[in-house]
Amino acid sequence: MDQKQLIExxxxxxxGCCSVEDATDRLQRFPSEHITDACIDHQRTIRTGIPExxxxxxxxxxxxxxxxxxxLASGSVLIATRIDSEKAQIIQSEIPxxxxxxxxxxxxxxCKKLSKKECNGTIAVIxxxxxxxxxxxxxxxxxxxxxHPVEFAYDIGVAGLHRLFGIQDMLKRAGVIIVVAGMExxxxxxxxxxxxxxxxxxxxxxxxxxxxxxxxxxxxxLNSCVPGLAVVNIDNGFGAGCLAASINSKPFKKHK
Numbered sequence: 001m002d003q004k005q006l007i008e009x010x011x012x013x014x015x016g017c018c019s020v021e022d023a024t025d026r027l028q029r030f031p032s033e034h035i036t037d038a039c040i041d042h043q044r045t046i047r048t049g050i051p052e053x054x055x056x057x058x059x060x061x062x063x064x065x066x067x068x069x070x071x072l073a074s075g076s077v078l079i080a081t082r083i084d085s086e087k088a089q090i091i092q093s094e095i096p097x098x099x100x101x102x103x104x105x106x107x108x109x110x111c112k113k114l115s116k117k118e119c120n121g122t123i124a125v126i127x128x129x130x131x132x133x134x135x136x137x138x139x140x141x142x143x144x145x146x147x148h149p150v151e152f153a154y155d156i157g158v159a160g161l162h163r164l165f166g167i168q169d170m171l172k173r174a175g176v177i178i179v180v181a182g183m184e185x186x187x188x189x190x191x192x193x194x195x196x197x198x199x200x201x202x203x204x205x206x207x208x209x210x211x212x213x214x215x216x217x218x219x220x221x222l223n224s225c226v227p228g229l230a231v232v233n234i235d236n237g238f239g240a241g242c243l244a245a246s247i248n249s250k251p252f253k254k255h256k
Contacts, residue, residue: 033074038067042074049249050146050242056107057082061090068095068109078109079145081138081238104137104237106145114147114249121175122149123244126167126191128157128181131206135237136180139202142241143178148248158186164194171195175248178240182206185217192226198247201231202240 012018033040045051052071056064064080068091071078078098083091088100088107098109123143127136133154144150151170156163171177177195179188180202188201201224203217210216214234221231232239 035066035070037063040070051076054080056080061087065091065094072110077112080107083107101141103134104141106141108145111145112147118250120248122151122173123248124170124174124177125152126179127154128187130155132180132182132204135204135235138237139178139241142238143245146245148245176244178244182217185220188221189224189226192229199229200240200243201229203234205235
């Protein structure tokens with residue numbers, strides 16, 4: 001449940017369209033719910049704008065299914081990360097209607113779509129090389145699942161810098177730009193020097209020996225001379241998608 005849904009529920013009670021008993025039934029899992037192997041924070045969207053998210057890599061399909069069912073029952077967006085295709089197939093058989101994104105390794109459901117009035121613009125996701133696409137997709141699908149319009153362009157790294165100039169219109173439309181790169185991690189610095197909006201750098205673990213599984217790209221981005229460049233952890237496309245969504249969301253109007 002998010003702020004909008006909570007206000008609508010309370011307004012329905014006030015206006016007599018919803019009984020206190022029905023409202024109580026909807027709020028019985030609020031603010032948190034204990035299930036077999038987890039305690040789900042149903043209030044998180046109201047506090048932070050980002051719902052409780054399932055990190056699926058070390059969880060069983062049964063655990064993920066139980067958590068996902070509880071999240072969906074509360075009316076929240078479901079985002080489950082790092083889900084392999086075998087787990088996804090089992091979970092989808094238990095909970096019909098979920099969408100699996102194989103490149104991003106994400107399982108989503110009950111996704112929202114924000115209006116233009118609720119966003120500062122689009123979110124642009126670009127990546128340096130084809131090998132970086134899975135992390136870029138994780139960022140893209142995360143932002144889209146949170147309701148934001150997303151545009152993307154892949155394989156436009158600094159080894160062929162002319163490719164970047166072909167997407168200038170897309171970058172200008174964006175309220176925030178996510179830039180995914182491995183190897184030396186130079187692309188976010190180049191993009192940050194061309195635009196007047198927030199840039200989020202995502203280092204990936206792609207690269208040869210001295211790339212050190214993404215550490216070289218991470219350090220390159222952290223040491224960028226471009227002011228205002230934000231950097232998330234190695235391969236953290238999900239975190240970049242959430243940060244971009246927070247930046248791109250207009251503040252929720254408080255009711256007095």
